[in-house]
Amino acid sequence: MSQDFSQELKKAVDVLQNGGLILYPTDTVWGIGCDATNEEAVKKVYTLKQREDNKALICLVGNDAMLERHIEKVPDLAYDIIDLTTKPTTIIYDNPKGVAKNLIAEDNTLAVRIASDKFCQYLINKFKKPIVSTSANISGQPTPRNKNEISTVILKGVDYIVNLQPEQNFESASSIIKLSNDGKVKVIRE
Template sequence: MTFEQDINNAVAALRRGGVILYPTDTVWGIGCDATDPTAVRRVFEIKRRADSKALITLVADVADIGRYSAVSPSTVLAIIGRSERPTTVVYPGGCGLAPELLAEDGSVGMRVTGELVSASICRALGKPLVSTSANISGQPATGIYCEISKEIIDAVDYVVEARRDDCSRSMPSRVIKINADGSVITLRP
């Protein structure tokens, strides 16, 4: 299968409301169309995760953040442009996403992915992609494909072929939060 076919298959599953397993710039993730509430609820079910714990989303470009939050892309660039490590930012005023992705205060966690597979899926889908580690809640996050449980693999609708043999490990993303007043705090260094 070619890379393009793999991406097209993943996007077709997402457009049908499906859930996929795919590599990201940090770990392998379980994902779905971040604007589809039914698919988002299914991700919570697969992970056996309390729906009070918000999930993050991936976007391919900084400009996409302005479409789904109340923060301007120039503010985003000023904050994440300095980071060499993948950085998830919790933005105030999440909008246009499944309600299940928003925290109680209306904020949403998003990361601009620099990884080829996840960025390609986001661009082809034209929407943000839910990204949560490919494990049952409470179990260790899986950095490489061969560590993902059969239970997770069997629960999703499509498993991306790309990078299955990649055994390099990445650190989890740094997590920061932009408050409504513009101040920034670090949630995970």
């Protein structure tokens, strides 16, 4: 691990622990992140994005164990989807727990992705909690495909900008699949 990588990791974790917002490269697009268990931090993300808080945000976890700590019952099918997909895939689960209330959708679901990007995995594992991941744009504006396309409002609105390039740039958001505990599967975004 390079010194730059370690320093960026430490700075980002410090900001997250203090309820701040970070701008960071994810396994899809540049994201705005915060502590997914901190209601005030989540509120800051909605405010920055100028987004209503009834539009749920995605949450990143580092591994299966963290996923299981924050979802009442992970359907077996979820593990098959996670193992088989080649593109980053977010799954919407029923009955989340241990996250900020304003992160949970009105139908008591939460969109979660196990991060595949090295920086995201290290960050989550060092922080030891799920992190919000939402595209770095004002709600309704196009999703920036790279750091240069991120608006000044977003750049000035976060507490820290991670100074690393993404490992691989997918330049598109993740696929989203809704898995209900009654066995229903619905593709929300391919």
